[in-house]
Amino acid sequence: MNALKRNLLALAIAGTFAAGAAHAQISDNVIKIGVLSDMSSLYTDLAGAGSVVAAKMAVEDSGIEKRGIKVEIVSADHQNKADVGSAIARQWYDTDKVDVIVDVPNSGVALAVSQITKDKGKVFLAVGPGSSDLTGKSCSPNTVHWAYDTWMLANGTGTAITKQGGDTWFFITADYAFGQALERDTTAAIQKAGGKVLGGVRAPINNQDFSSFLLQAQASKAKVIGLANAGGDTTNSIKQAAEFGIVKGGQSLAGLLVFLTDIHALGLNTAQGLIFTETFYWDMNDQTRAFSNRFAPKDKGIHPTMVHAGVYASVLHYLKAVEALKSDDGTKVVAKMKEMPTDDPLFGKGTIRVDGRKIHPAYLVEVKKPAESKGAWDYYKIRATIPADQAFRPLADGGCPLVK
Amino acid sequence: MQALFGQLLIGLINGAFYAMLSLGLAVIFGLLNIINFTHGAQYMMGAFVAWFLLTKLSIGYWWALLLAPIVVGALGVVIERTMLARLYKLDHLYGLLLTFGLALVIQGLFRNEFGSSGLPYQIPSELTGGINLGFMFLPVYRAWVIVASLIVCLSTWYVIERTKLGSYLRAATENPALVQAFGINVPRMVTLTFGFGVALAALAGVMAAPIYQVNPLMGADIIIVVFAVVVIGGMGSIMGSILTGFGLGVVEGLTKYFYPEASNTVIFVVMVIVLMFRPAGLFGKER
Numbered sequence: 001m002n003a004l005k006r007n008l009l010a011l012a013i014a015g016t017f018a019a020g021a022a023h024a025q026i027s028d029n030v031i032k033i034g035v036l037s038d039m040s041s042l043y044t045d046l047a048g049a050g051s052v053v054a055a056k057m058a059v060e061d062s063g064i065e066k067r068g069i070k071v072e073i074v075s076a077d078h079q080n081k082a083d084v085g086s087a088i089a090r091q092w093y094d095t096d097k098v099d100v101i102v103d104v105p106n107s108g109v110a111l112a113v114s115q116i117t118k119d120k121g122k123v124f125l126a127v128g129p130g131s132s133d134l135t136g137k138s139c140s141p142n143t144v145h146w147a148y149d150t151w152m153l154a155n156g157t158g159t160a161i162t163k164q165g166g167d168t169w170f171f172i173t174a175d176y177a178f179g180q181a182l183e184r185d186t187t188a189a190i191q192k193a194g195g196k197v198l199g200g201v202r203a204p205i206n207n208q209d210f211s212s213f214l215l216q217a218q219a220s221k222a223k224v225i226g227l228a229n230a231g232g233d234t235t236n237s238i239k240q241a242a243e244f245g246i247v248k249g250g251q252s253l254a255g256l257l258v259f260l261t262d263i264h265a266l267g268l269n270t271a272q273g274l275i276f277t278e279t280f281y282w283d284m285n286d287q288t289r290a291f292s293n294r295f296a297p298k299d300k301g302i303h304p305t306m307v308h309a310g311v312y313a314s315v316l317h318y319l320k321a322v323e324a325l326k327s328d329d330g331t332k333v334v335a336k337m338k339e340m341p342t343d344d345p346l347f348g349k350g351t352i353r354v355d356g357r358k359i360h361p362a363y364l365v366e367v368k369k370p371a372e373s374k375g376a377w378d379y380y381k382i383r384a385t386i387p388a389d390q391a392f393r394p395l396a397d398g399g400c401p402l403v404k
Numbered sequence: 405m406q407a408l409f410g411q412l413l414i415g416l417i418n419g420a421f422y423a424m425l426s427l428g429l430a431v432i433f434g435l436l437n438i439i440n441f442t443h444g445a446q447y448m449m450g451a452f453v454a455w456f457l458l459t460k461l462s463i464g465y466w467w468a469l470l471l472a473p474i475v476v477g478a479l480g481v482v483i484e485r486t487m488l489a490r491l492y493k494l495d496h497l498y499g500l501l502l503t504f505g506l507a508l509v510i511q512g513l514f515r516n517e518f519g520s521s522g523l524p525y526q527i528p529s530e531l532t533g534g535i536n537l538g539f540m541f542l543p544v545y546r547a548w549v550i551v552a553s554l555i556v557c558l559s560t561w562y563v564i565e566r567t568k569l570g571s572y573l574r575a576a577t578e579n580p581a582l583v584q585a586f587g588i589n590v591p592r593m594v595t596l597t598f599g600f601g602v603a604l605a606a607l608a609g610v611m612a613a614p615i616y617q618v619n620p621l622m623g624a625d626i627i628i629v630v631f632a633v634v635v636i637g638g639m640g641s642i643m644g645s646i647l648t649g650f651g652l653g654v655v656e657g658l659t660k661y662f663y664p665e666a667s668n669t670v671i672f673v674v675m676v677i678v679l680m681f682r683p684a685g686l687f688g689k690e691r
Contacts, residue, residue: 021687041520041621042520042522042621043520044515044520045521063682161459175664175665202664202665203660203664203666203667204664204665204667204668207667207668208616208626209414209418209615209616210623211414211418211546212414212415212657212661212667213660214659214663215411215414215540216407218411218540219407226433231520231521232520232521232522232617232619232621235521235522235617236616236617238533239615240615241615243543243546243615243684244529244534244541244543245532245533245534245543247588261519262521264521265521265522265523265524266617267524267526267528269524271525296557300519302519352612400613
């Protein structure tokens with residue numbers, strides 16, 4: 001697998017040298033996009049190969065190649081390991097002439113890649129990772145954080161549920177950077193809304209059996225059990241919570257990060273009624289539906305998640321900035337991206353703040369009952385829209401050194 | 405205190421899966437001397453066959469319990485006849501490498517086809533709901549898992565250790581040539597034993613399908629733990645693997661209560677300690 005990727009990479013590089021056209025400002029005459037994602041484990045469906053598809057679609061739709069600028073896309077699997085991800089990022093930047101890394105689900109890996117990107121003066125379009133630290137205390141002039149973050153999820157779901165009367169919480173948290181950030185941000189949102197956190201448990205990532213943790217959650221008598229995890233961990237905990245009669249017993253479940261692919265995997269029978277926050281749903285308007293109709297056949301029928309949408313939109317905006325600047329100098333491009341307002345078919349009009357946070361509305365969604373759904377992928381009812389200026393952490397609260 | 409009882413019971417349930425899986429491994433290693441790394445993939449295939457039967461052919465859980473082990477066991481027989489049979493004369497390592505490679509191939513193919521989020525499989529309607537035991541809520545399905553696994557484990561142990569068929573098998577491990585001389589078809593017996601071990605993995609897969617997602621990676625996640633169980637129990641020891649499976653399930657369950665962050669490493673810590681003091685495992689014989 002890796003050997004194959006290396007060979008493909010080598011071919012791609014050879015191709016680059018063969019091409020040899022002259023664009024003075026763009027290094028080695030080609031913009032090289034590296035999609036670094038989870039290609040083999042729990043986040044594959046919500047990002048993975050679909051992120052590569054989305055990046056390719058963004059390049060196509062930008063029309064940049066028709067204007068004589070060559071774009072190449074390479075991809076690799078970080079295996080959810082920070083050391084593996086860092087090694088790939090370094091190799092890409094140092095020897096493979098990659099200009100921009102995009103996606104990187106898994107906050108642990110993303111924080112490492114963000115630091116490397118800053119050191120090398122390149123660009124990191126963070127879409128898959130959730131940790132709000134990427135635009136907070138670990139913010140970087142070279143990183144833009146698209147789609148979602150833990151503060152936004154916590155604020156959307158935590159505040160909404162607490163205000164509806166779910167004012168005592170127990171957390172089941174994935175024990176790494178993302179889960180811890182999500183728990184911290186949600187706790188703050190709950191307390192601000194007048195609720196209380198009774199306790200929590202830190203489960204190792206990629207855990208199979210959640211029954212021990214669910215039993216502890218049950219014993220806590222909290223009204224809401226917050227699942228500060230993602231991907232397969234979330235689906236397994238929701239499925240097993242149903243088995244242990246958590247919801248029937250009067251407690252409710254709050255999925256803090258749930259993706260469309262998770263609902264597809266669970267089936268509506270198990271997932272119905274679940275409330276959570278998203279920033280994108282394929283069935284929102286004609287433009288999102290059109291994108292989805294083009295995307296799904298290229299990714300085994302999977303309809304785009306907010307990560308796929310974020311990869312598409314961020315790459316599109318990046319290419320616009322490169323063209324406007326006529327340069328692919330990383331630090332300058334990110335500054336340009338922040339200066340230009342964003343406009344794309346999936347997230348609409350938006351902006352990128354000085355701390356790197358992309359601002360757009362968020363949506364509180366509820367999973368449909370099986371009877372309400374017209375078929376596969378028809379899963380959400382949008383219950384509320386959180387306007388862009390309220391969806392994300394206020395600029396001053398993040399502790400990002402770039403904010404003065 | 406009440407919470408502790410609950411955790412003990414949960415531990416036993418998880419132990420039931422460890423026991424069933426490590427039992428299959430122990431049977432295969434004990435009688436064929438093959439370290440079967442495809443075991444996790446075969447467990448996963450069991451779950452997938454159940455899913456396929458239900459969604460494509462509308463054949464429910466109970467039939468799947470019978471059919472999935474037969475289908476996957478038959479595939480195991482094919483693997484044994486076409487590939488493993490060529491390696492018996494060589495070192496253990498070759499079998500290990502072959503099965504490890506096969507496991508990666510099978511998993512990769514399934515992941516490519518079905519993605520990584522998994523597929524839904526509902527608990528059969530007869531086994532939904534739960535019983536309130538006072539100290540915990542016990543889902544009926546989990547109770548069924550523990551009972552079924554005990555029956556399967558103990559009957560396997562009985563057949564191998566206490567019946568005539570079992571004695572042939574054990575004799576064939578010690579001295580195949582002599583057993584063959586008595587007119588027993590040893591290669592066929594070996595093939596069927598491998599098929600049986602694989603079928604056990606598939607059975608565990610069917611039983612796991614309603615609890616976990618039917619997921620191409622479900623085997624990879626559990627197989628390493630199961631190998632640790634087998635090593636701790638003593639390679640090849642049937643009763644050892646059953647007792648260790650249940651025992652380590654309990655140890656893991658308690659860790660999830662007292663120090664959850666360590667729950668995915670505790671089994672390996674136990675393995676290191678056991679290997680330092682009893683290199684052949686708790687129930688194994690030094691060779």
